Amino acid sequence: xxxxxxxxxxxxxxxxxxxxxxxxxxxxxxxxxxxxxxxxxxxxxxxxxxxxxxxxxxxxxxxxxxxxxxxxxxxxxxxxxxxxxxxxxxxxxxxxxxxxxxxxxxxxxxxxxxxxxxxxxxxxxxxxxxxxxxxxxxxxxxxxxxxxxxxxxxxxxxxxxxxxxxxxxxxxxxxxxxxxxxxxxxxxxxxxxxxxxxxxxxxxxxxxxxxxxxxxxxxxxxxxxxxxxxxxxxxxxxxxxxxxxxxxxxxxxxxxxxxxxxxxxxxxxxxxxxxxxxxxxxxxxxxxxxxxxxxxxxxxxxxxxxxxxxxxxxxxxxxxxxxxxxxxxxxxxxxxxxxxxxxxxxxxxxxxxxxxxxxxxxxxxxxxxxxxxxxxxxxxxxxxxxxxxxxxxxxxxxxxxxxxxxxxxxxxxxxxxxxxxxxxxxxxxxxxxxxxxxxxxxxxxxxxxxxxxxxxxxxxxxxxxxxxxxxxxxxxxxxxxxxxxxxxxxxxxxxxxxx
Amino acid sequence: xxxxxxxxxxxxxxxxxxxxxxxxxxxxxxxxxxxxxxxxxxxxxxxxxxxxxxxxxxxxxxxxxxxxxxxxxxxxxxxxxxxxxxxxxxxxxxxxxxxxxxxxxxxxxxxxxxxxxxxxxxxxxxxxxxxxxxxxxxxxxxxxxxxxxxxxxxxxxxxxxxxxxxxxxxxxxxxxxxxxxxxxxxxxxxxxxxxxxxxxxxxxxxxxxxxxxxxxxxxxxxxxxxxxxxxxxxxxxxxxxxxxx
Numbered sequence: 001x002x003x004x005x006x007x008x009x010x011x012x013x014x015x016x017x018x019x020x021x022x023x024x025x026x027x028x029x030x031x032x033x034x035x036x037x038x039x040x041x042x043x044x045x046x047x048x049x050x051x052x053x054x055x056x057x058x059x060x061x062x063x064x065x066x067x068x069x070x071x072x073x074x075x076x077x078x079x080x081x082x083x084x085x086x087x088x089x090x091x092x093x094x095x096x097x098x099x100x101x102x103x104x105x106x107x108x109x110x111x112x113x114x115x116x117x118x119x120x121x122x123x124x125x126x127x128x129x130x131x132x133x134x135x136x137x138x139x140x141x142x143x144x145x146x147x148x149x150x151x152x153x154x155x156x157x158x159x160x161x162x163x164x165x166x167x168x169x170x171x172x173x174x175x176x177x178x179x180x181x182x183x184x185x186x187x188x189x190x191x192x193x194x195x196x197x198x199x200x201x202x203x204x205x206x207x208x209x210x211x212x213x214x215x216x217x218x219x220x221x222x223x224x225x226x227x228x229x230x231x232x233x234x235x236x237x238x239x240x241x242x243x244x245x246x247x248x249x250x251x252x253x254x255x256x257x258x259x260x261x262x263x264x265x266x267x268x269x270x271x272x273x274x275x276x277x278x279x280x281x282x283x284x285x286x287x288x289x290x291x292x293x294x295x296x297x298x299x300x301x302x303x304x305x306x307x308x309x310x311x312x313x314x315x316x317x318x319x320x321x322x323x324x325x326x327x328x329x330x331x332x333x334x335x336x337x338x339x340x341x342x343x344x345x346x347x348x349x350x351x352x353x354x355x356x357x358x359x360x361x362x363x364x365x366x367x368x369x370x371x372x373x374x375x376x377x378x379x380x381x382x383x384x385x386x387x388x389x390x391x392x393x394x395x396x397x398x399x400x401x402x403x404x405x406x407x408x409x410x411x412x413x414x415x416x417x418x419x420x421x422x423x424x425x426x427x428x429x430x431x432x433x434x435x436x437x438x439x440x441x442x443x444x445x446x447x448x449x450x451x452x453x454x455x456x457x458x459x460x461x462x463x464x465x466x467x468x469x470x471x472x473x474x475x476x477x478x479x480x481x482x483x484x485x486x487x488x489x490x491x492x493x494x495x496x497x498x499x
Numbered sequence: 500x501x502x503x504x505x506x507x508x509x510x511x512x513x514x515x516x517x518x519x520x521x522x523x524x525x526x527x528x529x530x531x532x533x534x535x536x537x538x539x540x541x542x543x544x545x546x547x548x549x550x551x552x553x554x555x556x557x558x559x560x561x562x563x564x565x566x567x568x569x570x571x572x573x574x575x576x577x578x579x580x581x582x583x584x585x586x587x588x589x590x591x592x593x594x595x596x597x598x599x600x601x602x603x604x605x606x607x608x609x610x611x612x613x614x615x616x617x618x619x620x621x622x623x624x625x626x627x628x629x630x631x632x633x634x635x636x637x638x639x640x641x642x643x644x645x646x647x648x649x650x651x652x653x654x655x656x657x658x659x660x661x662x663x664x665x666x667x668x669x670x671x672x673x674x675x676x677x678x679x680x681x682x683x684x685x686x687x688x689x690x691x692x693x694x695x696x697x698x699x700x701x702x703x704x705x706x707x708x709x710x711x712x713x714x715x716x717x718x719x720x721x722x723x724x725x726x727x728x729x730x731x732x733x734x735x736x737x738x739x740x741x742x743x744x
Binding site: 355357358361362364365368369373374375376377378379385388389392398399403404405408409410411412413414415444445446447468469470472473474475476477496497498499 | 560561562564565566568569570572583585592593594595596597598599600601604605606608609610611612613618621622625626629630631632683684685686687689694695696697699700701720
C-alpha cells in the first residue's frame with residue numbers, strides 16, 4: 001500500500017495552550033519566558049505579540065522597550081513535549097500510528113485511513129478543524145513522505161495536499177529550511193545565495209555532499225521518498241487490535257454494548273482463523289472531550305468465545321463514563337496464546353459438556369472477585385505439612401508426583417499451629433490430656449509420633465513430632481511437639497482436625 | 500390383592516408427579532452413581548441419594564466441622580467420577596492432601612477463597628448454574644430462606660449437586676434445601692488390643708429431608724466406602740491402654 005503522511009504544525013503550541021487554560025489571555029500580546037544565562041529569554045510568543053514584532057529568542061527586557069504592556073508568563077520546560085504527546089494520543093482516533101515531532105509538530109501515518117472520512121481533503125479538513133476547535137493555531141499538509149508533508153505544512157503556500165508522486169514539484173519553490181536542515185548548513189546556503197530548493201536540487205549529489213555533508217543528501221532523499229523514514233509511534237501497534245469509529249457520539253450503555261459486540265466478533269473471527277485465543281483484552285473508549293476510558297478483562301485459558309468474552313465485559317461496561325459520548329472504540333488483545341486442540345485433559349466431563357465451561361465460569365468469578373482467589377493444589381515433595389502442597393499455575397497443570405496416602409493427614413489444617421497445654425506422662429509419649437481453647441480433652445487413643453524435620457536448606461527451626469489423638473468424645477486431633485526434651489521445655493501445638 | 504397393587508401403582512405415580520413439581524428430578528444418567536450409603540438411602544425419596552439438589556450441613560464445633568467435611572468429601576468422591584468440583588469458602592482450612600483418602604483427586608478440586616459472605620453466595624450460585632461441574636461445596640455461616648431458594652432454583656436448571664456447609668450459624672432457620680444434616684465424630688475402634696486410631700466414624704443425623712424419612716445412622720469410612728455399624732457396638736465402653744505406636 002502506498003504510504004501517506006500528514007504533518008501538523010502548531011504555530012503557537014504553548015501560548016495557545018495557555019489561552020486554553022486562562023481564557024482572558026485570548027487576543028492579548030503575551031510571551032512565555034524562562035531564565036537563560038542570567039536573563040529572561042522569550043521561549044514562545046502569542047500571535048498578537050508576534051504581530052508587534054516580538055519573537056521567540058528575544059530578551060524580555062528588550063521586548064518591554066518595544067511594547068511596555070507585554071505580559072510575561074513563566075515557561076515550564078518540557079511542557080511542549082507533554083502537550084505534543086497528549087495531542088498525538090488524541091490523534092489515534094484518526095490513525096493508529098501517530099508520532100510526536102518535537103518541538104512543535106505531529107506526524108501521522110495515514111496510509112489507508114483517509115477513505116473512512118470520505119476522501120483526503122475531507123480527512124485533512126476534519127483534523128484541522130477539530131484541532132482548531134480546541135484553540136490551537138495549526139497548519140497541516142499531506143504527502144507521500146514525512147519530509148514533504150513537514151515542508152509543506154511549514155512553508156507551503158499553494159495547497160496542503162500533495163498528490164502522490166509530486167513531492168519534487170512541491171518542494172521546488174520552498175526555502176532550504178523546509179528540508180529540516182541544521183542551522184549551520186542553512187547559513188552557508190544563505191551565503192551562497194541558494195534561497196530555494198530548486199536552485200540546488202539539480203546539482204550533482206557529489207558536489208552537494210562535498211559542500212554540505214551527508215545530512216543534506218539524507219534529508220533530500222527522505223523528502224523525495226527515496227529513503228525510508230521511520231516514525232516512533234506514541235503507542236506501539238498491537239498485532240491484535242480492532243477499531244470502530246462512530247459517526248455520532250455514543251452515550252448509552254446499549255450503544256457501547258453493540259460496539260463492543262461488533263469488535264469482539266471481528267477480533268474473534270480473526271483469532272479463530274489464526275488458531276489463537278486471547279488471555280487479556282482491553283476495551284478503550286475515546287471520549288469527545290479527549291478523555292480515554294478503558295477497561296480490561298483476563299481469562300484463565302485462551303478464549304475466543306464471543307458470548308463468554310462479552311459476558312466478562314458485561315460487569316465492567318457500567319463503569320465507563322461516556323459524559324458527552326464516545327466517538328471511537330478500540331479493542332486490543334495484548335496477550336494472545338495458541339488454543340490447544342486437546343483440552344479435555346484434567347477433567348472427564350460427562351455427556352457432551354466440555355471443561356471450557358469451567359474455564360469460563362472461573363473467568364466470570366475471577367472477573368468479579370479477583371483471579372487471586374482461585375486456587376488449585378498439586379502435591380509437592382515435602383514432608384513439612386505446610387509445604388506439601390503447591391498452587392497450580394494453570395488450569396491444565398497435572399501433578400508430577402502422586403498424592404501420598406501412607407501418612408495420616410487431617411482434613412482441616414490450621415493455617416497457624418495454635419499453642420496448647422498438655423500433660424505428658426513421660427517424654428516421647430503422647431499427652432494424657434490437653435487444654436485447647438479453654439476446654440479439657442482427655443486423650444483416649446493416640447498414635448505417633450511421626451517426626452517431621454525442618455528442611456535446613458529452606459528454613460531453620462525445631463523439628464516437629466506429630467501425634468494423632470482421640471478424646472473421650474471421639475473427636476480426633478493432630479498435635480505436635482516442637483523440639484526435644486532435654487533442651488528446655490518443648491512446646492505443644494494443635495495443628496489439625498481429622499474427619 | 501390386585502386392587503391393592505393398583506392402588507400402590509397410582510400412589511407411586513402421584514408421588515413421582517409431586518416430586519417433579521417440587522423440583523426434584525431423577526436424572527437419567529444418575530442411576531450409575533452409587534453413593535454406597537446402603538441403609539441410609541431408604542430415607543431419601545425414590546430410595547436414591549438426591550443428585551441435583553442442595554444439601555445443607557450444620558456444624559457447631561470445629562471437631563464436627565472436620566467430620567462433616569469428611570462426610571461431604573466421601574460423598575463428593577462418589578459423585579465426581581473424574582469430574583470437577585468447586586469448593587467456595589470464606590475461611591478455608593481444608594487440607595487438600597487429606598481428601599485423597601476419601602476418593603477425591605485433590606487436584607481436581609478448585610478452591611475459591613473469598614473474604615465476603617456476599618461474594619461467597621454469589622460464587623456458589625454462579626457455580627451451581629455451571630452444568631459441567633459435578634459438585635459445589637459452599638462454606639458459610641448464614642443462609643437466609645431467599646438465598647437458599649435462589650440456590651435451589653439454580654440447581655433445578657443445571658442438575659449440579661450442591662453442599663452448603665454452615666459453620667456455627669446464629670440460628671438454624673428454615674431453608675429451601677432438600678436435606679439438612681448434622682455429622683458428629685464417634686470414637687473409632689481398632690482391632691482388639693492394637694494401639695492407635697481406627698477408621699473415622701461418624702454419627703450422621705438426617706434432620707430434614709423433603710419427601711423422605713429423617714433418621715440417624717452410625718457409619719465408618721473404611722476401604723474407600725461408607726460402612727454401617729450396628730449400634731450395639733457402642734453400648735460397651737472402650738477400654739484402651741495408652742500406648743504409643
